[in-house]
Amino acid sequence: MKVLIIGSGGREHAIAKLVKRSGLEPRIFVAMDYRNPGLEREASETGGKWFIAPTTSPEKIVGVAEEVSPDLIVVGPEEPQFAGVTDALRDRGFTVFGASMRCAEIEKSKVFARTLMWKYGIEGRLYFKAFTDVEEARKFIEFAGDVVIKPARQAGGKGVKVVRDTQAYLSRDRAEVKKSYVEKLFNEMSSYRDIDYKIIVEQRVEGVEYTAMVITDGDTVLPLPLIQDHPHAFEYDTGPETGGMGSIQGPGWVLPFITDEEYRKTIEIVSNVLKALVKEVGEPYIGAFAGQMMLTGVWGPTVIEFYSRFGDPEASNLVPIVESDFLEILDRAAEKRLAGAKLRINEEIVTIVKAVAPAGYPDNKHLASSHPISIDEARIRELGCETLYASVEMRSDGILYTKGSRAFEIVCHGNSYEEAYKKAENAVTHISTLDGWPLFYRRDIGSSELLEDRKRVANRVRQVYMARAKNGLIGKILVWVPGEGILENPLIGFVR
Amino acid sequence: MSGLLTIYAFDELWNLSNILRYGLMALQHRGSQYYVVCTNESNSLKCYEDEDIDVAKKISSHVAIASTYSYQTENLFDVKKSDGYEIVAIVDRPWSAISDFTSALVVSLKNSRNRIDAFRNIIKTFQTDHSVSIPSLMVLTSDREVFVWRGPQGFTTFALGSYGFDMAIAASESVAIDILGGDLKRFLGCGEGVYISRYLFKTFSTDFSNGCSGVCLFELLYLSRHDSIVHGISVYEFRKALGAELAKYLDREVDVVVGVPETALPYAIGFANSIQKAFDMAFVATGGRRRSMLASDPFEKIVAIHLKMNPIRSSLEGKRIAIVDDSMVTGSTMKTVSQILRFRVGVKEIHLFIASPPLVHGCPYNVMRLDVQNLLAANLSKELAKSYLEVDSLHWLSKGDVDRVARRFGIRFCGKCFGVDYFGG
Numbered sequence: 001m002k003v004l005i006i007g008s009g010g011r012e013h014a015i016a017k018l019v020k021r022s023g024l025e026p027r028i029f030v031a032m033d034y035r036n037p038g039l040e041r042e043a044s045e046t047g048g049k050w051f052i053a054p055t056t057s058p059e060k061i062v063g064v065a066e067e068v069s070p071d072l073i074v075v076g077p078e079e080p081q082f083a084g085v086t087d088a089l090r091d092r093g094f095t096v097f098g099a100s101m102r103c104a105e106i107e108k109s110k111v112f113a114r115t116l117m118w119k120y121g122i123e124g125r126l127y128f129k130a131f132t133d134v135e136e137a138r139k140f141i142e143f144a145g146d147v148v149i150k151p152a153r154q155a156g157g158k159g160v161k162v163v164r165d166t167q168a169y170l171s172r173d174r175a176e177v178k179k180s181y182v183e184k185l186f187n188e189m190s191s192y193r194d195i196d197y198k199i200i201v202e203q204r205v206e207g208v209e210y211t212a213m214v215i216t217d218g219d220t221v222l223p224l225p226l227i228q229d230h231p232h233a234f235e236y237d238t239g240p241e242t243g244g245m246g247s248i249q250g251p252g253w254v255l256p257f258i259t260d261e262e263y264r265k266t267i268e269i270v271s272n273v274l275k276a277l278v279k280e281v282g283e284p285y286i287g288a289f290a291g292q293m294m295l296t297g298v299w300g301p302t303v304i305e306f307y308s309r310f311g312d313p314e315a316s317n318l319v320p321i322v323e324s325d326f327l328e329i330l331d332r333a334a335e336k337r338l339a340g341a342k343l344r345i346n347e348e349i350v351t352i353v354k355a356v357a358p359a360g361y362p363d364n365k366h367l368a369s370s371h372p373i374s375i376d377e378a379r380i381r382e383l384g385c386e387t388l389y390a391s392v393e394m395r396s397d398g399i400l401y402t403k404g405s406r407a408f409e410i411v412c413h414g415n416s417y418e419e420a421y422k423k424a425e426n427a428v429t430h431i432s433t434l435d436g437w438p439l440f441y442r443r444d445i446g447s448s449e450l451l452e453d454r455k456r457v458a459n460r461v462r463q464v465y466m467a468r469a470k471n472g473l474i475g476k477i478l479v480w481v482p483g484e485g486i487l488e489n490p491l492i493g494f495v496r
Numbered sequence: 497m498s499g500l501l502t503i504y505a506f507d508e509l510w511n512l513s514n515i516l517r518y519g520l521m522a523l524q525h526r527g528s529q530y531y532v533v534c535t536n537e538s539n540s541l542k543c544y545e546d547e548d549i550d551v552a553k554k555i556s557s558h559v560a561i562a563s564t565y566s567y568q569t570e571n572l573f574d575v576k577k578s579d580g581y582e583i584v585a586i587v588d589r590p591w592s593a594i595s596d597f598t599s600a601l602v603v604s605l606k607n608s609r610n611r612i613d614a615f616r617n618i619i620k621t622f623q624t625d626h627s628v629s630i631p632s633l634m635v636l637t638s639d640r641e642v643f644v645w646r647g648p649q650g651f652t653t654f655a656l657g658s659y660g661f662d663m664a665i666a667a668s669e670s671v672a673i674d675i676l677g678g679d680l681k682r683f684l685g686c687g688e689g690v691y692i693s694r695y696l697f698k699t700f701s702t703d704f705s706n707g708c709s710g711v712c713l714f715e716l717l718y719l720s721r722h723d724s725i726v727h728g729i730s731v732y733e734f735r736k737a738l739g740a741e742l743a744k745y746l747d748r749e750v751d752v753v754v755g756v757p758e759t760a761l762p763y764a765i766g767f768a769n770s771i772q773k774a775f776d777m778a779f780v781a782t783g784g785r786r787r788s789m790l791a792s793d794p795f796e797k798i799v800a801i802h803l804k805m806n807p808i809r810s811s812l813e814g815k816r817i818a819i820v821d822d823s824m825v826t827g828s829t830m831k832t833v834s835q836i837l838r839f840r841v842g843v844k845e846i847h848l849f850i851a852s853p854p855l856v857h858g859c860p861y862n863v864m865r866l867d868v869q870n871l872l873a874a875n876l877s878k879e880l881a882k883s884y885l886e887v888d889s890l891h892w893l894s895k896g897d898v899d900r901v902a903r904r905f906g907i908r909f910c911g912k913c914f915g916v917d918y919f920g921g
C-alpha cells in the first residue's frame with residue numbers, strides 16, 4: 001500500500017514509524033519542506049520516495065501526489081489544511097486522512113472555535129471577546145481583568161499572553177502590559193489576510209493541561225489515550241511558551257492525575273464539538289482531532305484550544321504503545337469506514353518524550369538555526385528509545401543542521417515512570433552540536449517530582465470544580481455590578 | 497470614619513509633638529488618610545492638615561486637638577476669628593453647618609463670661625429638633641480653652657482619661673489613652689461635654705441628652721480595636737459573644753473555623769470556642785494593617801482587601817471551612833476571600849457566618865458612608881448572594897440576636913442601617 005505523508009517534522013516522523021509497522025506492506029512517500037533525514041530514511045527503508053515541496057502549496061502537493069499515485073495520503077500539519085491542500089487532494093479523488101480547510105477552521109480560528117462551543121452549549125467553554133479593531137480592543141483591555149490575550153488565528157504556537165491578574169495592587173501595571181501587548185499583536189496579525197478577528201481576549205483559568213486526541217471519520221470517534229505536553233521552554237514550567245518540550249503518557253488511557261470520569265467527560269466534550277463542527281460546516285471531519293484541555297476549577301475538563309491534527313510532540317508518545325494496525329485505522333477513517341474499528345494499546349507501559357532544542361528557541365529562531373548537530377542513534381536505540389527527527393535538515397555537505405526549532409524528539413518507554421525517565425535522561429546525552437552551540441531539554445519532564453506536583457494541582461482544582469458543581473456554579477463566573485445586577489462576565493477587572 | 501483626640505497638659509513645660517503623634521497612631525485604625533492638628537501658638541491658633549501622621553510633630557505647645565479621617569473632604573474643621581479672638585472646631589464627620597456654627601460660637605464665647613452656657617446656647621440653636629444630627633466635636637480657643645462634646649444622638653463615643661497630675665485626654669477610643677500611658681476615667685454620655693482650661697475641668701450636659709440613639713453598631717462591630725473599652729464594654733469580649741451567638745446557626749460538620757482578618761478574629765474565636773472546634777489562622781497581611789472598609793476609593797478598597805489576604809494554605813486546603821466576618825457591606829471582601837479559598841487554595845466547603853444582620857439601608861446620619869445601591873443584602877436575594885459569593889451556606893445574625901447580646905452587655909446601638917431604630921435597652 002502506498003502512503004504519502006505530507007509534512008516535515010517530528011510528528012510526521014512519528015506517523016511514518018506507526019505506519020511502517022503495518023501489515024498492509026506500506027511503502028512510505030513523503031512530501032516535505034526540507035530534507036528531514038528521519039523521514040528520508042523511513043521512505044527509503046520501505047521502498048518509497050521523498051520529495052522536497054512547499055507543503056502549503058496545493059498545486060505542488062497535488063503534483064507530488066499525481067506522481068506517486070498513493071492509496072492513502074496523510075496530511076500531518078495544520079498549515080497545509082488551512083491552505084486548502086487537503087481539499088485539493090480530495091478534489092482529485094485521492095483518499096486523504098486530514099481535516100478539510102473548513103473543518104480546520106476549528107484550529108485556525110479561536111473565535112470560530114469558541115463561538116461554536118457557545119452556540120452549541122458545549123461544556124468546558126470559556127468566556128471570550130474578539131476584536132477586529134485595535135481601538136476597541138485597547139479600550140476593552142483597559143478594564144479587563146484576569147485574562148489571556150491571544151492572536152485570533154493559530155500563529156505557530158506563539159503569541160499567547162497569560163496575565164494572571166488577581167492582585168488589585170498590581171493590576172494597573174498589568175493593564176499597561178496588556179495594552180502594549182494588544183498593540184503589538186495587532187501589528188503582527190495585520191499580515192494575516194485570511195481572518196477578520198485579529199485578537200481574542202478570554203477568561204484565564206488555572207489547572208493541569210493535557211491533550212485528548214481522537215481519530216474520526218466524521219461519524220465515529222476513536223479516542224486515543226491522554227497525553228500531557230509541556231509548553232514552557234524551561235524546567236519547572238518556567239520560561240516562554242514553545243510548541244512543546246516533551247510529553248508523557250500512561251499507563252493506560254488516562255494520566256496519573258486525571259480520573260476515568262474526567263477522561264470520559266473530556267471525550268464527550270471533544271465528540272460534541274466534532275458533532276457541532278460537522279453540522280456547522282456541512283462536511284465530514286476526516287482526520288485527527290484534538291482538544292488541548294485543562295482541568296480547571298471552573299469546569300473540570302476545560303477547552304483551551306483545538307488541533308485539527310495530531311499534536312506535536314503528543315503523536316510521538318503513540319509510537320511505542322499502539323498495538324493495532326495504525327495504517328489500517330487511518331485508512332478506514334479516510335474511507336469513512338471507521339465504525340467498529342478498535343485501537344489497542346499497550347496499557348502496561350508509560351511513555352516519555354523529550355525534545356532537544358538549540359539555545360535561542362523559541363524566541364530567537366535565527367540564533368538557534370544552522371548549527372551542525374549530531375546524534376548517536378545506535379546508542380539511543382540500545383537504551384530502547386526511538387529518535388524522531390524534527391527541525392533538522394540534511395544539507396548537501398552530508399551534515400545535519402538545526403533549523404531553529406526543536407531538533408529531535410527522543411521517545412522512551414518503560415514499565416514505570418522511573419524506568420522510562422532514566423532511559424530518557426540517558427538518551428538525550430547522545431545528542432550534541434558540532435560547533436559547541438548549547439542545546440537544552442527539560443530534565444523535569446517525566447520526573448516523579450513533577451508528576452507529584454501535577455497530582456497536587458489536579459486534586460486542588462478537582463475539589464474546586466466539584467464544590468462548584470454541587471452549588472450549581474459549574475462553568476459560571478458571577479460578578480455583581482451595583483446598579484446593573486449580577487453579570488456573568490469574568491473578563492471585567494478591578495480598575496473601573 | 498474618624499478619630500478625635502484632645503490633649504491638654506496643665507503644665508506649659510510639655511511639648512506635645514510626639515505625644516500627639518502616638519495618640520493619633522492609636523486612632524489610625526479609624527482612618528489614616530487625612531490628619532488635622534490644631535494648637536495654640538503664642539496668642540493665636542494654628543492648624544495643620546496633611547496626609548501624613550508626622551504633621552503632629554509641628555505641634556510644640558501643651559494644648560492640642562487633632563483628628564484623623566479615612567477620607568479628605570470639606571467641612572471637617574473650621575477656624576473663625578473675631579477681633580483678635582479665635583476658635584477652631586473639629587468634627588467627627590463632614591458637617592455642612594460647621595462654618596455657621598463657628599461664626600456663631602466665636603461671637604457667643606467672646607461676649608460671655610459663662611463659657612459653658614455660651615457653648616450650650618449655640619448648640620441649642622443648631623439642634624432645633626431630633627432629626628438634626630450634630631457631629632461630635634472639639635473646639636479650641638485662642639485663650640487655650642477646649643470644649644469636647646459628644647453629639648446628642650451619641651453615634652460616636654468619647655473616652656476621658658488623665659495622665660498623672662499633668663494631663664487631661666479625650667479620645668474617640670480608649671486605646672489612645674492607654675497608648676499615652678494614661679488612665680481611662682469615664683465616657684461622655686449623649687450630648688455631654690467637657691470644658692477644659694488652665695484652671696478648670698468641668699463636664700456639662702446639653703438639653704438633648706434624652707435624644708440618645710445609641711452608639712453606631714459599627715463602632716463595636718468593626719471600627720474599634722479589640723483592646724478598646726467602649727462604655728465599659730470590652731470590645732474583644734463583645735465580639736466573641738456575637739461569634740458565639742452565630743455558632744447556633746451551624747447546622748453541619750466543619751473542619752476549621754477561621755475569621756477574616758483582622759477584625760473578625762475574635763468573632764471566629766468565640767464561634768470556635770462555642771462549638772469546641774479549632775480556631776485557625778487563615779490569612780496573613782502584607783504591608784501592615786489596612787482597613788479595607790474605610791477606603792473611600794473603590795479601587796483602593798480592593799487593593800486593601802487583596803493585600804491582607806495571603807492564605808495560609810496548610811490550615812485550609814481540602815477542608816470544610818466556617819468563615820466568620822463581622823459584617824457584609826458590598827460583599828467584595830467575601831467575594832475575594834471565596835475566590836482565594838476556592839481557586840488558589842482549594843477548599844471543600846465554605847460556610848459564611850456574618851456577625852451582624854443584613855445591611856439594608858444607607859446611614860441617615862452620614863456616620864457610615866453606605867450607598868444603598870452597593871449594599872449586597874439590600875440588592876441580592878440570599879440565593880443569589882450565595883451564588884455570587886460562591887459559598888455553600890450563608891448565615892447572618894438576626895436583629896433579635898444582636899438585641900439580646902446588646903442587652904446582656906447593657907448598651908444601646910443605633911440600628912437604622914439594619915432596619916431597626918436601635919438594639920439593646
Ligand SMILES: Nc1ncnc2c1ncn2[C@@H]1O[C@H](COP(=O)(O)OP(=O)(O)OP(=O)(O)O)[C@@H](O)[C@H]1O
Pocket residue numbers: 126148150154155156157158159160162202203204205206209231241242243292304305
Ligand atoms: N484561557 C487560558 N487560561 C490560562 N492559560 C491559558 C489559556 N489559554 C491558553 N493558556 C496557556 O497558553 C498556552 C498556549 O495557548 P493556546 O494553546 O491557546 O495557544 P497556541 O499559541 O495556539 O499554542 P499551541 O502551540 O498549543 O497551538 C496553553 O497551553 C496554556 O498553557
